[in-house]
Amino acid sequence: MNISLNLIFYSIRVVDSSMNLLKESVISCFALLMIGFSMPSAAVFTIEITAPTTASIPIAIVPFSLEGVSPGVQQPADIIESDLGLSGRFEIVPRSSFLSMPHDLESILFKDWRLIKSEALVVGKVIFLGNDQYEVRFRLVNVFQGVQVVGHRYTVKAKQIRKLSHQISDIIYQTLTGRAGAFDTQLAFVTVRDTDVDREYFLQVADSDGWNAKTILESKHPILSPSWSPDGSRLAYVSFEDRHSMIFAQSLRTGKRDRVATFEGLNSAPAWSPDGSMLALTLSRDGNSEIYIYDFTGGKLRRLTRHTAIDTEPSWSPDGNSIIFTSGRAGGPQIYQMPAAGGPARRLTFQGDYNANASFSPDGKSIVMITNQGNGYKVGIYSTETRTIQELTDSRDDESPSFAPNGDVIIYATKQKGKNVLATVSADGQVQQILSYQGGLSIREPAWSPFTRKI
């Protein structure tokens, strides 16, 4: 089964519902032109579910009534439907099967929804209050019990409606699955454009569905390893803009950036400590690749590893007490763990010839990594309980795995038909998505943001 949801077509519906006198085909062309050339914040990804789960909850999301709302305002139901559909945890009941279009609790005819076997129902309204203020209401309803499960009312500006819709998706996801949603989050990634004469690198940040993409750094030289500060306000990354590797930390709000490490030799693999006060990184200034801790307060540097083999790709445990990293000390790359304060390193992985680029799940119970057990480089998940690695993907060229802040999904870079794309896989391996950059631009180095501030 292969569901393809092109987000541009979701944005078409926004226009469609506000100009319903015109024929749909005419609107589609018009909308495409408008989105392609004048809307700065369309999705940069095409997201495709390649392996949806079988255990999904049927849910119907009725288009919200838009009362006094101008055509440019987005339909929250489109965004919520896209979020929940792409998560693979829900079966979206098609709008064409709806027998009625309620917007509040009183007008719901429960038999209409039982008939089309929708277990959950979302209804809502957007009401223009004047002066760029909108009231957004939504209710999540249990169809079989005929009761509201959760409902909220917000007052927001037009440009906040998209973010708010992701938050509503998060609430629905949490209510129905028991786990926090991560739709209202962002991704950092690097895109690469090849021209006849050279190559351009763009460090970008976008919403988790590819909307609102912004370039925060542009360079003719490689950009690597974006890492989010735990409060989501800054990105650390490696840039070769001066013809050798350097580590920067850049504020997303102001664009102001600090040089963290510009030592002779390698400056790579920055990873923020959970409290935001330190950065683990890899330097070769004292010989070969070793792991150091940089303390932002006072700018002090502390060396952590001491070995003739490569030590790199440090990552913190969620409690901040230990560092896991890749080391070649056993002959090939394997994952090790050591106290962040310094001390002996303990080898964690023994399965396969190549285990690298590890990071903890938010609950600290598992570690995602790139593993090669003889069938290519795949995303693998290591259980700290069973101490074994389970391969999660079927691909052969996976790189840079990163957990969503809720721990349910992992994003990574891979190749699909020779093209560099991003992909996600649920932590249980059940749901997989491919995120292609619009126009086929090469995309890599994804990093999922922490949870963002709520409206």
Place this chain on the structure above:
Amino acid sequence: MMRNPLTFVTIFIVVSALAACAGPKVAVEDGVIAEPVPVVTGEAGTTGLDGDDSLEGTGLDEGVVEVDQTNNLLNQRVIYFDYDSSSLTTESEAIVQAHAQYLSSAPGTAVILEGHADERGTREYNLSLGEDRAQSVATLMKALGVGAGTIQAISYGEERPVSLGSDDDAWRLNRRVEILYQ
């Protein structure tokens, strides 16, 4: 400058179509290939075809052969490595040795040793691997008497392949250290 990625989408389609036609190619970047070969001074000078007075010539004695040999090695500016290895082979050591001799004999000449890895595995590990490879070459050069200030070792990891394929031949060409005279 903020750039909207959508604005270059169409441009890229054209560019990628061109790139696809080119197939695997050797990247001419940063003047690597255009760089002149250092000539070993005063030993291998050529003579013009202007004299008819010495038809018998002088013959190529062993010394000249040796100089030619050195020249060949100096022409080799790329050192190749095995998968996940930064060890130099015997042949590689001979090439590094030739460059070390040249650098010792030519004060004021400096080199950048640029380490690279093939695309397999993780980018950050590959950066370290490229660094180790560049350091292997640097260490041998220093052991042979080249001043540390003459050498700069840097790594691009898997970011700058010379061959764009995804097969053994491409990977073999990409696991390398380039010796770049400044």
